[in-house]
Structures are given as C-alpha cells and as structure tokens.
Amino acid sequence: MPKTDTILSTKSLHYFLQLIDTMNYTQAAQILGITQPALTQQIKKIEHAIGTPLFGQMGKKLYLTEAGKQLQTGAIKLLGTINSVVNDIQEFTQADKGNISIGVLDSVDSEVLRKFLVKFNQKSPDITVNVCYFNRKDLWYNLDNNLIDLALIYVPDNMKKSQVNLQNQYDYMKVCEDRLTILTHDKKAKAGKSYPVSEFIDRQWVAYPDNFYLTQIMREKFGSKMNAKNGMKVPLSFSSTKQLLDTAEETEYDTFINNSYYQLHKNDINLTPIYLKDDTKFSTSVIYRKGKKDVPRIERFLAEFKKFLDE
Known part of the structure; x- marks a missing residue:
C-alpha cells in the first residue's frame, strides 16, 4: 500500500488545488513560486500514490478526471478542517x-x-x-x-x-456606501446629474462580464431591453476596471463602474460621470x-x- 501520508501533505494538496484553479502548469507554478518541473513532479507523486491519473488532456487543455474530482472534494474538506483546527488553536494565542x-x-x-x-x-x-x-x-x-x-x-x-x-x-462591517456611476461620451450630459434609462437605450457599452454585480444591476434597470435590438449593446467586456476604462476612453463606448472607484481615480478619467434615476444603492x-x-x-x-x- 502506497505511503499516502508522506505524499498527500497539505502542501501537495495546495499545489493540486492551485493547478485546478488555473488548469495551466506554468501559471500555477508562477503563483506558487516554484518551477514548473517541481509542480509536475508533485502532481505525478500524488497520482502514483493514488494509482490513477488526476488530470487528462484534450489538445492543449487540461481537464479533471473522475479521480481528480473526488480528490478535489476531499482536499477542500481536508484543508478546510485543518484551517479550522488551526484557527481554533490560534484563538487562544496572542x-x-x-x-x-x-x-x-x-x-x-x-x-x-x-x-x-x-x-x-x-x-x-x-x-x-x-x-x-x-x-x-x-x-x-x-x-x-x-x-x-x-x-x-x-x-x-x-x-x-x-x-x-x-x-x-454572518456579521459584516461596512467599508463604504456606493452606487453605480455611468461614464459617458455624451456631450449633452451634465456631470453629477441623474437620467432615466431611456436616455441610454441606443448607446453602446464596454462593460464587466454578465456575472458581475454591476452588470446585473444594469440588466435589472434595462430589463428585457438588455438584449433587444434597440437595447443595451455591449460589443466588449472586461473583468479589469482599468481595461474597461481605457477601452471606453479609446472608443465611443460608454461604461459604468462603482462610484468609490471613480472618486479615487476621477483625476485620471476623462469621461462625464452621471447616474441612473432611482438607481440601486449598495x-x-x-x-x-x-x-x-x-x-x-x-x-x-x-x-x-x-x-x-x-x-
């Protein structure tokens, strides 16, 4: 029987989960601060200890095998338990x-x-x-x-x-009040003013991906018009706020961000900040x-x- 106790350490399981996050040996190794061969060797040791492959490959893309999926579930639970125990112990420390x-x-x-x-x-x-x-x-x-x-x-x-x-x-501590801020190229718009959704129906946008909170707020405001022929048109989307802003300023597309980000960076933003009427506060x-x-x-x-x- 393989000595899994020496192979399935918290470190090796952490390496395994990091590789799942990126599905790329090079990226995972860079995040972990180790070499790609070292990561590859660690994964092979786990596979040898278990006796079956954890990852398969289709073309250049990695995917989890059924064994990999089972180990992923177990690794998350195990590391969660370890973290919980460590927390319990550290509760009584300085x-x-x-x-x-x-x-x-x-x-x-x-x-x-x-x-x-x-x-x-x-x-x-x-x-x-x-x-x-x-x-x-x-x-x-x-x-x-x-x-x-x-x-x-x-x-x-x-x-x-x-x-x-x-x-x-859960408990929570409020960091700051916020609201959605639209940044527009519309020269008729007055900074700081609020406008109804109807004013934006025919404009084009660079936006966050659909699963982002601010995009979901916009979806709610536009309702069924979001994907309608004359609704909200989003030719480009970025998860990075900086890329979103850079693209908006280099094109004629409008965009939207949270107001706290705008207040921190407004001196570097050349678009006009306006708001939706009856907007959602968060x-x-x-x-x-x-x-x-x-x-x-x-x-x-x-x-x-x-x-x-x-x-």
Whole structure:
C-alpha cells in the first residue's frame, strides 16, 4: 500500500488545488513560486500514490478526471478542517501573530484595503495576510467552507443565494456606501446629474462580464431591453476596471463602474460621470462568519480597519 501520508501533505494538496484553479502548469507554478518541473513532479507523486491519473488532456487543455474530482472534494474538506483546527488553536494565542486570509470579489475596488494593509503590516508584522480574488460563486464557497476568514464584497448581493442569511450566519462591517456611476461620451450630459434609462437605450457599452454585480444591476434597470435590438449593446467586456476604462476612453463606448472607484481615480478619467434615476444603492462590506471576531488577530484586524476608515 502506497505511503499516502508522506505524499498527500497539505502542501501537495495546495499545489493540486492551485493547478485546478488555473488548469495551466506554468501559471500555477508562477503563483506558487516554484518551477514548473517541481509542480509536475508533485502532481505525478500524488497520482502514483493514488494509482490513477488526476488530470487528462484534450489538445492543449487540461481537464479533471473522475479521480481528480473526488480528490478535489476531499482536499477542500481536508484543508478546510485543518484551517479550522488551526484557527481554533490560534484563538487562544496572542492577537499579534497568525494568518488572516481575505477573499475579494473581483469587481470590487480594493485600493482602500491595500493601503490599509500596508499600515497594518507595519503595526503587526507577525500577522501574515493573504489576499485572493474570486468571482462571486467561488468567494461564497470559500467563505462558507472556512477557506477564507474575511470577504470584501458588495452588499446587498443579488446572487441567487437564498440560503445565506447575513443576520443568522454572518456579521459584516461596512467599508463604504456606493452606487453605480455611468461614464459617458455624451456631450449633452451634465456631470453629477441623474437620467432615466431611456436616455441610454441606443448607446453602446464596454462593460464587466454578465456575472458581475454591476452588470446585473444594469440588466435589472434595462430589463428585457438588455438584449433587444434597440437595447443595451455591449460589443466588449472586461473583468479589469482599468481595461474597461481605457477601452471606453479609446472608443465611443460608454461604461459604468462603482462610484468609490471613480472618486479615487476621477483625476485620471476623462469621461462625464452621471447616474441612473432611482438607481440601486449598495455598500462595499467586509463579511465574516459569526465567531470569527472571537479570534484575537481578526478582532484586532477589524478594529484597526474600522479606525483606518473613520480617519
């Protein structure tokens, strides 16, 4: 019987899950900070220990085998359990040591968080903070399964997740109030004014992908007109806010972003900021499972972050 206890370490399982995230050996190795041959060797060791391939290849694309899918489920549960045990132990340690993992919704501007982390690291150099970016589905999955401690996300979140009850399962701390800001080339538009959706029906847009929160807000406002012949036309979409803005300024396309990002970068943006009438208000918030605040380092982190925001 193979000695799986020496092969299936937390490190090797972490390598395995990172490869699943990218489905690319080169990218996964770069993220992990190791060489591609080292990653390949690690995966082969796991496959040898289990006795079956974890990945298949179709052309140049990798895919998970059935064995790979089963190990993925087990690895996530195992690492989640280990993280939970470590958290339980560290609850009784000092508030200035340990690890904090933060998941950020990929469409949220995290510049304020980044600036805070620089100051927090100076005050608490022995607390290691890891920040990863996720789409909404993966972010909730990681939060639900205790794979991350905190999540920076828009609230309310109109993802179809009726089973999540913020009041019962989660606590949250508001970072900033926000709203959708339209950036237009329309020379008739007056900065800061609000206009009905009908004013934008025939314009073309560069937008976030369809599963992004701000795009979903626009879908709700345009309703059935979103994909209609005379509705909202989106020839190009980008997940990166900077690429979205650069493209909007290089074309005649309008775009939309969250107002907090606009306020931070308005000196570099040459389009006119306007709003939709009766637009949806939301907030950027830090969400965490109830009980997380009992962990000293996380309690300290949240207290320092709130103080930073107040200042």
